[in-house]
Amino acid sequence: MKEANLLLSCLALAFVGLVVMQSFKNRDINVTKDHLQPSALEASIQRGSVIYEGFCARCHMPSGEGVKSAFPPLAQSDYLLEKREESIRAVKYGQRGEIVVNGVTYNSIMSPMGLTNEEVADVMNYILNSWGNKSDAMVTVEEVAKVKKQTE
């Protein structure tokens, strides 16, 4: 009887450990892994992380914190999380003129990066689901294709 209790306790502990490990594993991308194959969103985020490193991290920094008074943060950025279409447009066509992010006004120029619509979608999914950001609605290639350059 005692041995059975011990076994049960061990199993319970192992289960808790597994759950904890799993949640740690996913903490960077905030995606719940409910099956073995990566979801379309997870795959897009993964591709997006490579794009981010090569095209964005120099100014927005590896953890999305940006650079004070020069480049707005992406981590916990109200602009990114609330202005989805404007954010896609900025990644696709570049950004110029004043924008307000988390109450701070920025006025730098981000040149267009020459990314394909798929790359824009991937990097958007990465930045929308990193560093504490979370967005369940996946950015798709079709959504990016519909975003047109702003005519001033």
Add this chain to the structure above:
Amino acid sequence: MTEPKPFVPGWGPVKVIFMACLLGTPMFWACAQQKGVKENTPEIVTPGKQTYTTETVVPGLDIPWGMAFLPGGSMLISEKSGTLIHFKDGKKTNVKDVPEVYFRGQGGLMDLELHPRYAENGWIYLSYSSQEGTGKGGNTAILRAKLEDDRLVDQQLLYKGVPNTTRGPHFGSRLEFGDDGMLYFSIGDRYNRDENPQDVTRDGGKIYRVRDDGTVPDDNPFVNQADAKKAIFSYGHRNPQGMAKHPDTGEIWVHEHGPRGGDEINIVAKGKNYGWPKITYGINYSGTKITDDTALPGMEQPFYYWVPSIAPSGMAFVTSDLYPEWKGNLLVGSLIFQYLERCVIENDKIAYREKLVPDIGRVRNVRQGPDGYIYVAVEGKGIIKIIPN
């Protein structure tokens, strides 16, 4: 301001672990920075009293990269987006038949340089990212052409880095003629530091030296080495975006972007290895180490390095009499801190650093015009002239 709360004994283990994680992250970063690496010295000075004013001479530019002053007072300006502007009598005209640029990441239409005997032969040199050749993506190209009725004519492609790659960063681009009449130019490592900079059989991470027509001079350092790229003059560079000929010695000075920290000034010499990525004073963007070494035998030490990075772009020596206090000084633009750095050189060292035009915007280029004035290309603004009081 509230006083920080003192550490209270009796905190639960969760809080202790939480605190340890909080403290651990910056400590880990600090450890990854190499030992003995100095913060930028001497400390940069912002003078209380400004001895100059500024005037925007060409407004309304996005990312002005190259500037070339034509005889007669007009000016060519390249925009990264691919537009070549002829600015004459206060009016911008877009030059036609500009080569098609590979529009990706840090690439675009980049530097401009006139032939030292431009008045006789009319050659204008351009660098740009190009898809020329085989393979997906692009690499840096050097071309010369002449300006005729605001068109680029007689175009000759002088050099094209290979292979093409879709990677966005590190095209290099700067052009400068030496006293030897040779054209020096930079191609960055194309974000392939493991393969390109240390291998002279590959393009990227190099300073090149060619004749004005693009042919390779017989006295280049690797002309006799099988498989080497014969145009290479020096190697082990990362992404040089500043190049200027020293007015007295004629040496070619470059500066290059480091990774996180470790921007460098190098005086390039024939066949020398400047070490990237085997030695560097910088670390990865993520905070992890690139190498333990800041010095190794057979590799050159930088003339100066910046930790933290200023993201240098554009480089010029002041030779004009209009700025007697600045004569002989080195000017370097800072993209990240948005000023122009004035460096006073004494005894082969930077003895004094000063911030000019603080907070002006991302400084992409600086040149001294034939009229003796200093012109600064600022992103989102235009070309700014510095006028001494």
